[in-house]
Amino acid sequence: xxxxxxxxxxxLIPMLIGMSxxxxxxxxxxxxxxxxxxxxxxxxxxxxxxxxxxxFGLDKPVIVQYFYWLKNLVRFDFGVSxxxxxxxxxxxxxRLKNTLCLAIFSxxxxxxxxxxxxxxxxxxxxxxxDRFLSxxxxxxxxxxxxxxxxxxxxxxxxxxxxxxxxxxxxxxxxAGTFVIFADYMKHLLVxxxxxxxxxxxxxxxxxxxxxxxxxxNPYILAAWARGLPARSVIFKHTLRNAMNPMFTILGxxxxxILNGAALTEIICGWPGMxxxxxxxxxxxDLYLVMGSLVISSFLLIIGNLIGDILxxxxxxxxxxx
Amino acid sequence: MExxxxxEKVKKTFTVRDFLGINKRVVLAIDNVSMxxxxxxxxxxxxxxxxxxxxxxxxxxxxxxxxxxxxxxxGTNITKFSETELRFFRKNVRIIFQxxxxxxxxRANVERIIKEAxxxxxxxxxxxxxxxxxxxxxxxxxxxxxxxxxxxxxxxxAIARAIAGNPECIIADEPTxxxxxxxxVYILNLLDRLKKIFGLTYVFISHNLKIVEKMCEKIxxxxxxxxxxxxxxxxxxxxxxxxxTCLLYNPVSIKTIETVDKTSQGCPFAYRCSFAxxxxxxVKPQLKEKEKExxxxxxxxx
Numbered sequence: 123x124x125x126x127x128x129x130x131x132x133x134l135i136p137m138l139i140g141m142s143x144x145x146x147x148x149x150x151x152x153x154x155x156x157x158x159x160x161x162x163x164x165x166x167x168x169x170x171x172x173x174x175x176x177x178f179g180l181d182k183p184v185i186v187q188y189f190y191w192l193k194n195l196v197r198f199d200f201g202v203s204x205x206x207x208x209x210x211x212x213x214x215x216x217r218l219k220n221t222l223c224l225a226i227f228s229x230x231x232x233x234x235x236x237x238x239x240x241x242x243x244x245x246x247x248x249x250x251x252d253r254f255l256s257x258x259x260x261x262x263x264x265x266x267x268x269x270x271x272x273x274x275x276x277x278x279x280x281x282x283x284x285x286x287x288x289x290x291x292x293x294x295x296x297a298g299t300f301v302i303f304a305d306y307m308k309h310l311l312v313x314x315x316x317x318x319x320x321x322x323x324x325x326x327x328x329x330x331x332x333x334x335x336x337x338x339n340p341y342i343l344a345a346w347a348r349g350l351p352a353r354s355v356i357f358k359h360t361l362r363n364a365m366n367p368m369f370t371i372l373g374x375x376x377x378x379i380l381n382g383a384a385l386t387e388i389i390c391g392w393p394g395m396x397x398x399x400x401x402x403x404x405x406x407d408l409y410l411v412m413g414s415l416v417i418s419s420f421l422l423i424i425g426n427l428i429g430d431i432l433x434x435x436x437x438x439x440x441x442x443x
Numbered sequence: 444m445e446x447x448x449x450x451e452k453v454k455k456t457f458t459v460r461d462f463l464g465i466n467k468r469v470v471l472a473i474d475n476v477s478m479x480x481x482x483x484x485x486x487x488x489x490x491x492x493x494x495x496x497x498x499x500x501x502x503x504x505x506x507x508x509x510x511x512x513x514x515x516x517x518g519t520n521i522t523k524f525s526e527t528e529l530r531f532f533r534k535n536v537r538i539i540f541q542x543x544x545x546x547x548x549x550r551a552n553v554e555r556i557i558k559e560a561x562x563x564x565x566x567x568x569x570x571x572x573x574x575x576x577x578x579x580x581x582x583x584x585x586x587x588x589x590x591x592x593x594x595x596x597x598x599x600x601a602i603a604r605a606i607a608g609n610p611e612c613i614i615a616d617e618p619t620x621x622x623x624x625x626x627x628v629y630i631l632n633l634l635d636r637l638k639k640i641f642g643l644t645y646v647f648i649s650h651n652l653k654i655v656e657k658m659c660e661k662i663x664x665x666x667x668x669x670x671x672x673x674x675x676x677x678x679x680x681x682x683x684x685x686x687x688t689c690l691l692y693n694p695v696s697i698k699t700i701e702t703v704d705k706t707s708q709g710c711p712f713a714y715r716c717s718f719a720x721x722x723x724x725x726v727k728p729q730l731k732e733k734e735k736e737x738x739x740x741x742x743x744x745x
Binding site: 339340341343344345346347348349350351352359362363436437439 | 504506526527529530532533534537538540541542545546547548549550559560588590601604608
C-alpha cells in the first residue's frame with residue numbers, strides 16, 4: 123500500500139512538469155501579454171513598461187522563462203501576480219480554501235442524498251418510486267449547471283432567504299468564531315446547493331445501475347437462498363459490492379469538481395479558484411494562471427489517488443501488486 | 444417414502460417488455476408442473492437450454508414465487524410464507540449454482556462465506572475446519588478470496604457453503620456446467636460421498652443425461668415448462684418413450700427437426716416431433732402412467 127502511494131506520488135512529478143510546460147507554451151504563444159494593454163495608455167512611458175517586463179523576467183526567451191519559473195516552483199514560490207502585485211501563493215491560498223470548502227460541501231451533500239435514494243430505487247427496480255426518482259435524476263443531469271445557478275440565484279435574490287455573493291456579511295471584529303463560521307456556511311449554501319443539484323443526478327444514476335447489476339448477481343440469489351435477512355442481503359452483500367466502482371467516481375469527482383465549480387462560482391459570486399483562473403486568463407496574468415493550473419492538476423491527481431486507495435482498501439481483488 | 448418438497452400445478456409466466464416498455468410479451472416458463480422430491484431419492488431434472496429447469500428449481504426453493512399452484516414442504520403449504528417464516532426451510536434446503544465464478548461474493552473470504560451459511564446457533568460450536576475437510580479443501584484456504592481459487596475449488600467452496608447448514612436436500616443447478624471433465628468427475632464423486640456422510644437428497648438439474656444417469660434414481664424430462672416424461676432412471680433410460688427424451692438421449696440417431704420457435708395449442712413439442720399427428724397440434728397430452736411409476740405425456744402411447 124505504501125509502495126503504491128509512493129509510486130503514484132512520484133508519477134506526479136513528470137505529470138506536473140509536462141502539464142505545466144505545455145500550458146506555459148500555450149499561454150505564452152497567445153498574442154500579447156499583460157503589459158500590452160498598458161502600451162495603449164499614453165500616461166505610461168514605454169521605458170516604464172520595459173522596466174516592468176524586465177523585473178518580471180518577461181524579456182528572456184520563453185524556454186528560459188519556463189525553467190526560471192520551474193526553479194522557483196520547487197521552493198513553492200509561484201511568482202508574483204501582475205494584476206494584484208502580491209505573491210500568487212497568497213492569492214491562491216485564500217481562493218483555494220473557499221473552493222475546497224465548496225467542493226467538499228457539495229460533494230458530501232450530493233452523495234448523502236444520492237446513495238440512499240439510489241439503493242431505494244435499485245431495490246425497487248422498475249417500480250413507481252424508481253421511475254419517479256430516475257426522472258428527477260434525468261432532469262438534474264440534463265439541466266446545464268449555469269442555468270440552474272442562474273435560476274437559483276434569481277430565486278434567492280427575489281426571496282432573500284440566503285445571502286448572495288462573497289463569503290461573509292458580518293465584519294464585526296468581536297464576533298465569535300461560531301458566528302463567523304455560521305455566516306460562512308450560510309454564504310456557502312447557494313453555490314453548494316447548485317453544485318449538489320447537478321452532481322446528485324448522475325451519482326444517483328450510476329449508483330442505481332450498479333446496485334441493480336449487483337443485485338441480479340447469483341451470489342445475491344445465493345444469499346437469499348441461505349435465508350439471510352433482507353437487511354444483510356441489501357447492505358452487506360449488495361451495497362458493498364455496488365460501491366466498488368463508485369470509489370473511482372469519487373476520486374475523479376474530487377479532481378473535476380474543482381474545475382466544474384468554476385461556472386457556478388462565477389455566477390453565484392463565490393470567490394473561489396474558478397473565478398480567479400478566469401480573470402487571470404483574460405488579463406494574461408501569466409504566473410497566476412500557471413500557479414492555479416498547477417494547484418488544480420495537483421488536486422485532480424490527488425483525487426484520483428484517494429479513489430484508488432479507497433478501492434484497494436475495500437476490494438480484496440485489488441491487492442497491491 | 445417421506446416426501447421433502449412437493450409442488451402442485453405450479454405455473455410461472457414472465458413478462459418481457461420491449462425497449463420502450465410498450466409492447467409486452469408473456470413467456471410461459473413453467474406450465475402446470477407437479478412433482479415430488481422424496482427423501483433419499485435423487486431426482487434429475489433434464490431439458491435443453493431455456494426449457495425452464497432453473498426456473499423450476501427456483502420455484503421449488505421459493506426464490507421465485509409461482510403465479511399459480513402451491514409448494515409444500517413436508518406437507519405444509521409454504522407458498523405464501525414470508526421470508527422470516529421460511530427461515531427453517533432455507534436452512535434445510537440449499538442450492539448450488541451453475542457458475543462458481545458468480546455465485547460467491549467477491550468480497551468475502553472462504554471463512555466468512557462458510558460461517559454466514561451456518562445457522563446462528565451453530566456458528567460457535569461447528570468448526571469451519573470440519574466443513575473444509577468434508578469438501579477436501581486444505582485448511583489454509585479459509586483466508587482465500589474467490590478470485591484466488593480455481594473453478595473447481597470455488598465450486599467446492601459453494602458445496603461447503605451448502606452443507607454448512609446441515610441441510611437434508613440440496614438442489615444442484617448444473618453444478619459442473621462450467622468445469623472441465625476431470626474436475627467434473629471430482630465434484631460428482633465429492634457430492635456422492637457427501638450424500639452418504641450427511642444423508643443428503645439431491646435434485647440434479649442438467650442437460651447432460653450421463654450425469655443424471657450416474658447420480659440419480661429418478662428423472663424428470665422437461666420441455667418448454669412442461670413435464671413430458673418422468674420415471675425411474677432404469678426405466679426411462681432403458682426404454683425412453685417420449686420422442687423428446689429419445690432426442691436428448693441419443694441426438695444423432697433420431698431424425699432431427701430444426702428448432703421451430705412456434706408453440707402449438709397442443710403438445711409443446713409437436714412442431715419438432717417427427718411422429719406428430721394431427722391431434723398433437725390441437726390437444727395437449729396429459730401425463731399418463733405407462734408402466735409403474737413411469738409417466739409420459741404423448742399421444743403415441745394412448
